[in-house]
Amino acid sequence: MTKRDKWMEEKSMIWAPRVIWLVVALWFFVPNADAAEVLTNETIVTLVKAGLGEEVILSKIQLSQGQYDVSTAALLRLKTDGVSERIIKAMLDTSAKPAPAEPKTPGGAASSGRELANEQKAIALYRQGKAVEAASEFDKLIAEKPNEAGPKIWKALAQLEQARGMREARSGPYRPLVLSAWAALKGVQKVQPPTPEWNLAVGKALWLNERHDRGKGFVQEALKLRPDYAEAYLLLGDMAYDEWVTSRNADTANRWGTSLEARKQYEAAMALPDLPSELRAEALFKLGMALAEVEGKKKEARAYWEKAAADSTSRYGRLAQEKLRTLAAE
Numbered sequence: 001m002t003k004r005d006k007w008m009e010e011k012s013m014i015w016a017p018r019v020i021w022l023v024v025a026l027w028f029f030v031p032n033a034d035a036a037e038v039l040t041n042e043t044i045v046t047l048v049k050a051g052l053g054e055e056v057i058l059s060k061i062q063l064s065q066g067q068y069d070v071s072t073a074a075l076l077r078l079k080t081d082g083v084s085e086r087i088i089k090a091m092l093d094t095s096a097k098p099a100p101a102e103p104k105t106p107g108g109a110a111s112s113g114r115e116l117a118n119e120q121k122a123i124a125l126y127r128q129g130k131a132v133e134a135a136s137e138f139d140k141l142i143a144e145k146p147n148e149a150g151p152k153i154w155k156a157l158a159q160l161e162q163a164r165g166m167r168e169a170r171s172g173p174y175r176p177l178v179l180s181a182w183a184a185l186k187g188v189q190k191v192q193p194p195t196p197e198w199n200l201a202v203g204k205a206l207w208l209n210e211r212h213d214r215g216k217g218f219v220q221e222a223l224k225l226r227p228d229y230a231e232a233y234l235l236l237g238d239m240a241y242d243e244w245v246t247s248r249n250a251d252t253a254n255r256w257g258t259s260l261e262a263r264k265q266y267e268a269a270m271a272l273p274d275l276p277s278e279l280r281a282e283a284l285f286k287l288g289m290a291l292a293e294v295e296g297k298k299k300e301a302r303a304y305w306e307k308a309a310a311d312s313t314s315r316y317g318r319l320a321q322e323k324l325r326t327l328a329a330e
Contacts, residue, residue, distance in 0.1 A: 039066040041074055044091065045081045058090050066094045070116060072150025076195045080225055085274065092116065123154060127278045129315020131162035149188045153197045156181035160204045167208065178208045196226040200235060207239055215239065230269045230279045237265030237286060244294060259294040263287060277311045284308035285316040288323065302327060 039061065047057050068074075068091045078088055122137035138155035145151070159181040166174035182205045188198060199222035206215030216239055222232045240262035269275065269283045288304035291297040301323075308320035 039064045039068070041069050041078060041091075044068075044083060044087065045078065048081065048083050048087070054084055054086060057087055061087070061090045061094055066091065068092075068095050070095045072119060072148050073192065076150055076197060080195060119151065119154075122151075126154065126158050126161065127276065128313055129161075129278075129318075131158045131165065134158040135162065147191075149192050149195075150197075152184050152188050153195070153201055156184045156201045157197070157204070160201060160208060163208055164204075174208070178205055181205055182209075194221070194225075196222040196229050196232070199225065200229070200232055203232075204235060207235075207242075212239060212243070228272050230272050230275055230283075233265045233269035233272075234279065234282055234286070237262045237269070237283075240265060241286070241290060259290055263290045266290065278314035278316070281308040281311040281314045281320065282316040285320045285323075288320070298327065 044057065044061075047060065070092055075088060078091075079085075118137065119141055122134050122141065125137060126134035135155050135158040138151045138158060141148075141151035142155065159177045163174035163177040163181075166172055166177070181201065185198060185202055185205065199218045203215040203218035203222065206212075206218065216236065219232050219235050219239070222229055226232070240258050244258040244262065266283045266287045269279065270287070275283075284304045285308040288301035288308065291304065292301035305320040305323045305327075308317055309324055311317035312321065
């Protein structure tokens with residue numbers, strides 16, 4: 001072996017380990033271009049708060065893997081953080097797809113999908129005005145997951161809606177329902193921070209218990225947490241309309257003021273984008289009531305009721321149909 005060959009061999013022995021360590025370092029510390037990004041609830045909230053448009057985020061969800069928490073409490077937090085319903089639905093749709101490489105445990109993903117479907121069914125019943133049926137469905141959800149706050153809040157809302165219907169129809173004692181809902185809401189308060197739904201329910205309970213001013217404060221707090229909360233605007237309108245009903249013997253200026261406040265809140269709900277049809281029917285029906293009862297403008301009221309009656313599946317769509325039949329018979 002020549003001196004040059006010997007020198008080359010010594011150099012290779014020195015550099016070979018260094019090259020190996022360099023390769024290992026690159027393997028661990030250089031990002032893998034083939035690694036798929038996994039989106040989470042926190043990622044989506046970050047994108048929304050960064051000001052990215054809805055369509056951009058929807059495309060990102062479609063093109064990326066996702067590991068989303070779609071529990072009731074998590075969905076409520078997403079809504080509170082400003083995530084739109086379209087984005088939440090895209091997250092739910094993605095979560096419903098089976099993960100091909102991940103083994104499923106009994107009662108895991110399939111169970112979550114079933115529970116979500118049952119919850120959506122219960123909420124749909126509530127929004128259609130079927131409060132008794134909705135409360136029964138929420139009871140089933142509570143039995144399955146007794147530690148979750150969401151179904152308890154929704155059941156309280158269903159009970160309060162049932163109580164309001166009984167009060168309006170004078171069909172029996174409604175306060176036991178209000179007290180039951182109140183007890184559940186106080187229990188929820190101990191285990192999680194107030195959500196818009198919780199504030200709305202507390203406000204409605206206080207209103208039905210003749211504590212209007214305190215109730216209004218909680219509903220306004222719900223709007224601070226979620227400025228596009230249609231149900232909160234509708235309830236504020238109901239509170240103002242109720243003040244008009246109870247102040248018929250008061251001075252004219254006060255009665256007109258409460259009426260105008262009611263119309264203002266209903267119109268605020270109507271102005272929200274992507275308003276669900278059952279809530280639109282409710283706002284339209286109540287605007288018609290304000291015009292007919294306070295201002296005596298039955299012709300203008302009819303136009304609102306005709307629009308509301310188009311949604312025959314909702315409670316207020318059916319009430320609008322009854323109003324139209326009454327007008328036709330006069």
